[in-house]
Amino acid sequence: MSHNPGFKYTSAEAAKKMIDEISKDPGAWADGAARTPVDVIAAASSDVAEKNFAAAMSAVIAQKLRQAGLKKVTTADWKRIIASLSGSWSSGVSADADKIMAAVANAVEQTYAAADEARKMPKGLPGSGENKARMTKYFDSRVARKKASGT
Secondary structure, eight states: OOOOOOOSEEEOHHHHHHHHHHHHHHHHHHHHHHHHOHHHHHHHHHHHHHHHHHHHHHHHHHHEEEEHHHHTTTTTHHHHHHHHHHOOOHHHHHTTTHHHHHHHHHHHHHHHHHHHHHHHTTTTTTHHHHHHHHHHHHHHHHHHHHHTEEE
């Protein structure tokens, strides 16, 4: 995974830090979600979100990404992950640490790429001005917070 300008860590390093932090306090993620000031459901159920979701799913289907991802995991892996969610977080993480780390690093890499793309979007595209401004503001604030906190 590559390092992206504006981010202190490579995606693999960021993924490791995320897993380490969640492993220390699995409840912190839920606590963070509880403190989120944004109306997540309203944003996620908007017409704009639905259009974005349809576009993303079209790409997933066209590129067979779901199928390819499933082929990387065995039923035994799936059972261990499910067991880890209903019991101790660390047992599932330890059993498949490399696979989980790779998946989280890939997700971080995709987030970095989305942030970079949002910054590059030209102004004035029909229907995208509001999204561009919203996404750029969001990702820039995330980067600023991460830089300020040293992560």
